[in-house]
Each structure stands twice: as C-alpha cells, then as structure tokens.
Amino acid sequence: MKKLAKPLGSIQPEYDYVVIGSGYGGSISASRMARSGQSVCLFEKGKEFLPGEFPDSLLDASKEMNFIKGKSTSLEKNGLYEFTIGNGINVFKGCGLGGTSLVNANVSIKPEKRVMQDEMWPLALRQDLASFEEGVNRAWEMLKPNPYPENKNGYPVLKKTEAMRKSADFMSAPFGLLDINVNFENKINHVGIKQPKCTNCGDCVTGCNVGAKNTTAMNYLPDAFNHGADIFTSINVRYVKKFKSHWQVYYHPIGIGRDNFDAPLMFVRAKNVVLSAGSLGSTEILFRSAKKGLKVSQRLGMRFTGNGDVLGFGYNNDERINGIGLGKKGTDQIANVGPCITSIIDLREREDLSSGMTLEEGTVPGPIRSLMPKALIAFSRLVGKDTDRGIKDYFKEKLREFRSLFLGAFHGAVAHTQIYLVMTHDDGNGVMKMDDEGKLNLSWEGVGKQEIFKKVSGEIFSATQALGGTKIPNPTWNNLMNYDLVTVHPLGGCGMGESIESGVVDHKGQVFSGESDTALxxxxxxxxxxxxxxxxxxxxxxxISALTERSCKLIAEEKGYDLNYDLVSPSNPVGNEFTGTGVQFTETMKGFIGIGEMEDFEKGFAKGKLENTTFEFTLTIQTEDIDAFISNEKHAGKMVGSMSAPSVCQEALSAYNGDFNLFIQDEGDSERKRMNYTSALISPEGGNYYFEGFKDIYNDRVVDAWKDTTTLFITLYEGDSPAGNIVGKGKLVIKVSDLLKQLRTVKAIHPKSKEEGRKAIGSFGKFFAGNVFETYFKP
Structure with a gap:
C-alpha cells in the first residue's frame, strides 16, 4: 500500500475547499467535495501510518502517547494516542491520517429513532430524517460494515462472544452480532486498495497492522485522493480568518524545525473551510478564531458529552474469554481473539430513553497486555466486587491470578477477563473553554455521579455475575478519584441549533455568523x-458519517455542484510513489531590503539598513530522492515556508511552489556556481509577490567560502512572477546561531529504514562539502 499524503512542498496557495481533520467527517467531506469537481486540500495533524507501522509493543506504543494537560500550548506535540485530561472527564482519541477510525472498534450501529427525533436537533433535520437515512446508506456503501462470520471461512466462534451470549441470557436481554467495519476476505476493495482479511489478532484499537480494518484510510481518503484531493499530514491548524471573499487557514507544519526559529504561522487561502478536527479540535479552532475576530455563537464549547461512555471489566471469570490481543505475536493465521468488538447486549429499548444503554465486549490490545496482570489484581482489590463466593471458587481464582502473574496475560485470570464498553445517555452538560493562554480546558465536575452511571455499574455487575467473575468499574470511577470518567466518543462543543441562540451551526453544519439569529x-x-x-x-x-454525507449533499445542491457517487476501482494502486529517500532541512536568513532599489543588491541592503526595512525568511527545503538530486545537473529541490517584510506587509507572507537549486553551474562564468531560491508569496492582506534569491559561489579568495555560502542576494517582485514590477533588492545572511539550529533540522524523509535515512543524509553532506572543496580548496 502506498502513502496518500503528499510532501509539504506540494501545498498550493489556494483551494476551493480546505478540510481540517481526517476522521469520518473530514474524510467524507474531502471525498465528496473532490467528487464534485472542487480543488480540495486536507490537513491532518497526525502522521500517516500504513499497515505494519502501528505500534506492536509497549515501548513503541509509549512513544505515540500524547498527554494534554495544564498550560502547555506546544505546536509540536503529536502522537497517535492522544489523551486529554479534563476536570471530571478525560478523553482518548486518535491522531493520525484516518483520525480516531485508526484506533476505534469499528462498530457501525444506527441510533434509536427516538434519539434523532429529540428536540435538541434542528427542526430541518427532524422533518427530513429520510435524508439522514440516505446518509446512513451512503456511509454503509463506503465503510462496508458486516458481522463477524462465525463458523464461516475458517473463523471460529469466539470465547468472548459466547460469554456475552451467556450474560445476555442471564440478564434476559437481547444479544446480537454487531456490524463492524472489518474485512474478512482477501480482495481489492471498492476504491482500489488491496486489503487482506482479518486475522483475529485483537489489536484493532492500537492500529490494524494487518490492513483488514476499514478505517477511513482504506476507503474515503483514497477515494478523495483518486478524485484529486491533496492530502497533507503533520499540519497543526491553529485558526481561520475571513478576508474579503475567501478564508485564510493558519497552520504550523510539525516536525520540520520551524519551532527552532520561532517562525510565524503559515496560511493558505480557501473559498470554503470544513472543520473536522473532532469535538475538541474543531471547538478549539473556532475558539482561537474567535479570539482573532471571528464572530461565533456564545454556545461555543457548550453541550459537550462523553456519549455516556463507561469502561468496565468482568475480571477472573470462570469462563475463558481470550480477550487479549497478540501484538508482536500476531501471525497470518486466524487467531482465537477476534476483532475488538463483535457483539452487543442491547438495552436501549426502554420506556425512558435516557435509561437505555448498549453493552459491548472488547479486547485489550497486545502492546499493553503486559500491564494487565498486576493492574487488574490491584483494581480488583481496590474497587472490585466479586459476584460469587465459596472456598473452592476462591482457590480457583487465586490459582488463575498466580498463573497470570507468572505466565503472562494469555494465561489465568487475565485470559478469563471480559472487557466491557457501555454507552448510554449522560446529561450532556460538559463545557469547553479557552483560557487566556490559548489552552482548551474541558470541565464537567461531578458527571460520574449522575444516576445513570450507577445503573450502568449494575448492568456490568449482572453481566459479570453470569460468568462468575469480579466486577471492576473504570479505574477512575471511584470515590478517591471523584468518580471521573473516560470517554472515547467525545461529542458536542459546536452543536447544531435553530439559531445562534441555541447552537453554533445550523442543520447542515454551517457556522452561525452573529449578523442575525440565523445568519451564516x-x-x-x-x-x-x-x-x-x-x-x-x-x-x-x-x-457522524450519515450527518456528514447528508450535509455534503446539501452543500453540493446549494452550490450547484454535480456530486457523482459512482464507485469505479482504479486500475493502478492508489497513492504516491516514492522511489528513493529524500532529505530536508529548514533554514533562516535575515537582512535588509531597499524598497524602490531596482538594480544594485549592495545599495539595496545599505538603504534597507538605513531605513530599517528588515527582511527574513524561514524556509524548508526538500529533496524527494537524494540520489536523483545529486545526479541531476540542476540539483533541484522544493521549497516552502514564510517570509517577513514589515515594510511590504505587516504580517508574514507564506511561500509556495518554491524551487531550490544547489551548486548549479553559472551560465555566464564556468568558474562560478550558484544556489538559486525562487518562490511565489501570498500576503494576508490579499496581495501576491514573487521572490528570487541567489548565492554566488566563486573563489576570488579562499576565505570567501563562508561568506559566499551564507549570503543571499534577493529581489522581490509584485505579482506572481518575475515579470512584475520590482519592489526592492537587498541581501540576507545566516547567523552562526541560526546555522547551528539549521543543522538540527536536517532529516531523511520517507526512508525505508534507519540505515537508508543515515545514508541519504551522508550523501547530501558529502555532496555539499565536495562542492565547497572543489570551489575553494582544490588546487
């Protein structure tokens, strides 16, 4: 499977649609707008993971854990597993290309009709639930949910599923196999991705290394790619601003070293912006945008809900469960663990809607299984409640605990533990706010003390009682921890409403503007x-998927797009082809430009210094294949970044479609070489500029080596090409302190191994040093 994300240097300065986030909302939006013939750019904060690249050990998983708490506003924090610590409730979500679909349990289940008929929804939606059902069908067509195939194609009946059947019988409650977004046959799927079948490894929620899980990276995202969408990862979007007829999306590229130089944010222009960064992410972006002047509803951040999520354990049951993922022990053979969730005890059909709930089984992913034996023993002692008694049972339980401690999680008490995920109806009164330092705070004190969670605890006890185990609630749901909750399904913050008084967006997700009650x-x-x-x-x-499908159709109709839903699998593999290993580095240069100087760089520099018309840039230079870069006589790379010229524009300009040439032969002098820099620039004030720069590599004195390689002669033009009027000329230099920072930013991109990465960096260094030696020191 090829990567979908493009290199940073491929970002264009303007798009019809910029989509922020790549979970269900973002992936669907990108797919449908691209299918409508619109130019689409998708920004994802996380990284791209292909099957086989997800963590399969505790050490690897720990490197991808990102805990967000306190006052930190770091632009660089980035990990697949993102934990947000709140007051009363905490959130776990995924951060990668595919969003939380990478680390969820893939369950596709329709909400009750009573949920969608609730007056919390806008009237336009409640009166048109047929369009919601159409959205369900569209999502179903792409996500391909299906139940676990018991006793078919070599798939065994799972121990954990049988245990759920026993619990359902004991509780006199409906049992069923769930529709899950998992592939159970080897095939080329409907958007051209080769997918193997599920191996029942149980590691769905740390990332599917098999490729059988139907995340959005397996359907909607490649479909967007097939229809021309540009996809970029490691892009931290901060806020949006309206400027005349278009939007400006401000972002920070993660991991390229711009933070070393305190470089300003970059931006792209967009006719339309779709925020799909999740409940926390989209709310945070709107809060930050509001601080920059965007008018939004006072309801922003209100009506946050954890979807009534409760995690619990039926520990050390008399029944074997096999609910532990394989991790590094995973094979191509069909195992006896199964996908994360396969079955449900459905307790929703109750007279009181708010008392209904769904109870599903789960698995502990392999990378964290080593933590379970000691943790579960400790929790069982602190907050556990044994559901059966007797001397014989007591000794059997102790023996199973002993086996887990000494033989590991595949044995004894842990192997006899059922994991439960319950979803119900909390009161939805969580609140998100942005503090003065730009940090999003999540607060819902006392939520875990709501009566509904006592009912949930009782149902988990009943399910565990049927199996003869010890009920353990969520480890944070106790008096000592003030009954805090953890949710994996954060919802709300930008809720739908009839007007700006009751919601942040209307029935199709368009943001209320505040010009009037219903203005957008x-x-x-x-x-x-x-x-x-x-x-x-x-x-x-x-x-979420159905609502997004519905909104995309409504937007397309409103704007007159031709939205085509036909599925035609492409003949060629989907994705970008990277044949070699590239190298990138980030460089800062500072100096002066003489505004109005048309001919002489030194005069321009002197004039700029006298008038204090400073000029500086922070640019990232990328070569996609270092071997091709060296062998080609143009030694060409791509360039992207920002430039600051306060005398031209108060805010930083963003540089796109930049070209860089290293040590190319000067056409007019065989003894001279040049380093060329060219780039288009866009201004937050709406203007366009064009930048040209060169370093003159010529040995008139050996001591010039430092000066020549660190001095750039620059020209700035109006418009988008060097055919425009000259704004000014000048000169930039690299300071020693910035050069040292620059050296820390040199890294290999898309290497197939660490060794290839080291070789690529070595080749680049050797090429650079060789040219300096040849020019200045060779006899």
Missing part, C-alpha cells in the same frame, strides 16, 4: 462529532 458564515462548516448536540447512546461513528 459563507463557506465555513463544522462536520464531525462536534455538531452532535446530545449523546446518541451507542457507537457514534455511523451517526
């Missing part, structure tokens, strides 16, 4: 779980 920001949408104004009482991915 043209071209600004939120399409993800943030717009859901209440808990849905079960896994929300299908609800």
């Amino acid at each position: 920001h043209e071209g600004l949408f939120v399409l993800d779980g943030a717009i859901i104004p209440r808990p849905v009482g079960t896994n929300p991915l299908l609800t």
